[in-house]
Amino acid sequence: MDKRQKLVLLIAILASFVPFLDGSIVNVALPAMSNEVGGGLVTEQWVLDGYLLSLSALILVAGSFSDLFGRSRVLAAGLLLFGLASVLCALAPTSGFLIAARVLQGVGGALLVPSSLAIITANFDGALRARAIGVWTGWTGVAFIAGPVFGGTLVEFFGWRWIFGINVAPIALTLFLLARLGDRAVPSGEKPRIDVVGAVLGSVGLAAPVFALIEHQRLGWDDPAVLTALLGGVIVFAAFLAWERRTASPMLPLALFSVRNFAVGNIATAFVYASISLTPLAVTLFLQRVVGATPLQAGLASLPQAIIPLLLSGTFGTLAGRFGPRWFMAVGPAVAGLGALWLLFTREPFDFWTQMLPGLLLLGLGLTMTVAPLTAAVLGAVSSGQSGIASAVNNAVSRVAGLVAVAFLGALVGGALDFDGFHRVAVTGTVLLFIAAAVSAVGISNRARPVAVPTD
Numbered sequence: 331m332d333k334r335q336k337l338v339l340l341i342a343i344l345a346s347f348v349p350f351l352d353g354s355i356v357n358v359a360l361p362a363m364s365n366e367v368g369g370g371l372v373t374e375q376w377v378l379d380g381y382l383l384s385l386s387a388l389i390l391v392a393g394s395f396s397d398l399f400g401r402s403r404v405l406a407a408g409l410l411l412f413g414l415a416s417v418l419c420a421l422a423p424t425s426g427f428l429i430a431a432r433v434l435q436g437v438g439g440a441l442l443v444p445s446s447l448a449i450i451t452a453n454f455d456g457a458l459r460a461r462a463i464g465v466w467t468g469w470t471g472v473a474f475i476a477g478p479v480f481g482g483t484l485v486e487f488f489g490w491r492w493i494f495g496i497n498v499a500p501i502a503l504t505l506f507l508l509a510r511l512g513d514r515a516v517p518s519g520e521k522p523r524i525d526v527v528g529a530v531l532g533s534v535g536l537a538a539p540v541f542a543l544i545e546h547q548r549l550g551w552d553d554p555a556v557l558t559a560l561l562g563g564v565i566v567f568a569a570f571l572a573w574e575r576r577t578a579s580p581m582l583p584l585a586l587f588s589v590r591n592f593a594v595g596n597i598a599t600a601f602v603y604a605s606i607s608l609t610p611l612a613v614t615l616f617l618q619r620v621v622g623a624t625p626l627q628a629g630l631a632s633l634p635q636a637i638i639p640l641l642l643s644g645t646f647g648t649l650a651g652r653f654g655p656r657w658f659m660a661v662g663p664a665v666a667g668l669g670a671l672w673l674l675f676t677r678e679p680f681d682f683w684t685q686m687l688p689g690l691l692l693l694g695l696g697l698t699m700t701v702a703p704l705t706a707a708v709l710g711a712v713s714s715g716q717s718g719i720a721s722a723v724n725n726a727v728s729r730v731a732g733l734v735a736v737a738f739l740g741a742l743v744g745g746a747l748d749f750d751g752f753h754r755v756a757v758t759g760t761v762l763l764f765i766a767a768a769v770s771a772v773g774i775s776n777r778a779r780p781v782a783v784p785t786d
Contacts, residue, residue: 331458337511338453339462342446343469344504345405348412348497349439350470354477354636356381357614358629359490366490369425371740371747374615375544376429378736383540384436386729387533390581390722392440394524401448406508408441413501419494444722478614478636482629523579531570532581536730538563543737582726583719589781591711592720594773595659595704599724600731601766602663602700607732608739609670609693609759610635613686616752621680631682631690638694639701647702654776655703655710660767662703666696667763673756676749696763707774713782735762 331339360374367373395404415435422428446466454462484492542560549556574580587593610632617623617631650658669692675685708724742758743751 331462334511335453335458335462337507338449339465341405341504341507341511342450342462342466344500344507345409345442346446346466347469347473348500348504349442350473351477351480352416352435352439352493352497353381354473354632355481355493357611357632358478358481358625359485359493360615361618362485362490362625363428364425367422367425367428371743372544372547373425373429375736375739376425377432378611379540379544379733380429380432381436381439382729382733382736383533383537384433385440386726386733387529387536388437388440389444389729390532390726391524391529392444395441395445398524401445401452402508402511404441405445405449406505408438408445409501409505409508410438411435412438412442413498414438416494416497416501420491422491443725472640478629478632479626480629482624482626485625525574525577525579525581528570528573528577528581531566531573535563535567535570536733538566540733540737543734544740547740582723583783585783586712586716586720586723589711589778589783591707591774591778594769595708595711596724596727597773598659598663598704598766598770599708599727601762601769602666602697602704602731603728604731604735605666605670605759605762605766606693606697608735608742608755608762609673611736611739612743612747612752612755612759613673613690615747616676617682619747620749620752621682631686634687634690635694635697638691639698642695642698643702646699647706650703650706655707656770656774656776658699658703659707659770659774662696662698662700663763663767663770664696665699666693667760667767669693669696670756670759670763673759674753676752676756678749700766704770707778710780711778713780716783 356377360377363377364370364373369376392404412435415431415438418431419428419435422431447463450462450466451459481493484490484496538559540563542556542563545559546553546556551557571584574582575584587596613631614628617628618625623631646658646662669689672689672692673686675689677685705721705724709720712720738758739755742754
């Protein structure tokens with residue numbers, strides 16, 4: 331690895347580390363945010379879903395921006411946008427301002443992750459590329475581990491605004507290094523088409539139902555705005571799927587879903603990521619809102635789900651490569667489901683070590699058994715030349731699943747989290763994981779071979 335490649339890898343790690351860290355750090359700070367700016371659970375849901383909404387809507391088309399405008403240009407734009415949005419979040423005077431800034435932050439995040447991978451693939455080849463991507467992936471895992479504990483420390487000792495304000499330093503450093511790299515040339519040759527219509531339809535089709543699911547707590551299901559958003563969003567999303575089926579350059583190539591393992595893998599992804607977006611969020615809020623834990627203690631409680639994958643994901647990935655992904659994708663979610671089910675033992679007087687920790691350990695172990703084989707099954711279902719779009723689609727499915735799951739939180743807990751509401755979330759998380767296990771056991775094939783699918 332030469333000097334330039336080391337610089338490229340450092341830039342890619344820093345550029346993606348910030349949004350990955352931000353994605354895991356915010357949960358711990360939600361109660362402190364809503365206590366200050368108001369809005370309660372509705373504000374907490376929108377702080378998460380505002381970010382996920384813009385990220386989910388744009389991540390499929392963001393990869394094309396690098397080909398159209400140049401990798402470094404798009405990466406710099408994403409960094410500047412994410413940095414600006416972070417400052418606005420840190421200074422937010424009201425809940426509405428904070429939510430709007432989080433939406434802007436999601437746009438920046440959608441530009442960062444594909445662009446950071448793009449500069450790696452453009453500057454590395456063969457085994458060195460695989461090694462570089464492995465290092466990049468490892469550091470994103472570190473971000474997930476560090477986020478809750480680091481965030482809990484900042485919230486407890488300095489205040490929640492610092493979880494956003496601290497982003498300025500690594501972003502400024504990354505922009506400085508990117509300027510030293512000096513690679514701002516716009517790619518030559520045929521320019522890719524951007525599916526603007528698909529992006530608009532997809533954004534509205536996601537945003538409107540999410541609005542209905544969150545705002546029904548405040549307005550009621552019979553409110554015209556809620557009903558219109560719910561029904562209109564479903565219609566617009568159906569129009570989005572119809573458009574993607576007929577347009578020449580779709581942001582979501584539906585033809586990929588004709589491949590069995592790709593389709594089944596993404597269905598399993600939706601159920602798994604809906605559960606792991608919903609359950610850990612409820613755990614963090616429950617510990618602070620109901621049990622009275624500090625932000626730092628709530629952050630420490632999430633460590634089992636972060637450390638176990640770091641230690642064992644390579645082992646399960648290797649085993650899945652040897653024996654096939656099917657039973658790992660079936661047993662893994664079932665083990666995680668038992669972990670979610672264990673959370674039903676929570677009661678008064680509360681004891682974290684017996685009522686919650688065993689369930690969190692099972693969750694971490696089950697998800698570790700699942701994620702690497704699931705990713706291998708999805709990417710291995712299509713030709714190597716289509717692995718980029720396959721990965722982008724799978725990533726988008728996981729984000730949308732999390733988006734919808736967070737929107738459902740208020741309906742599950744009845745607007746105020748207590749022991750009964752937490753138990754309903756635990757049951758929901760369990761059911762979602764058991765469905766993922768059943769779908770994988772029935773649908774995934776270990777004998778499947780990569781298929782090249784015409785997508786335009």
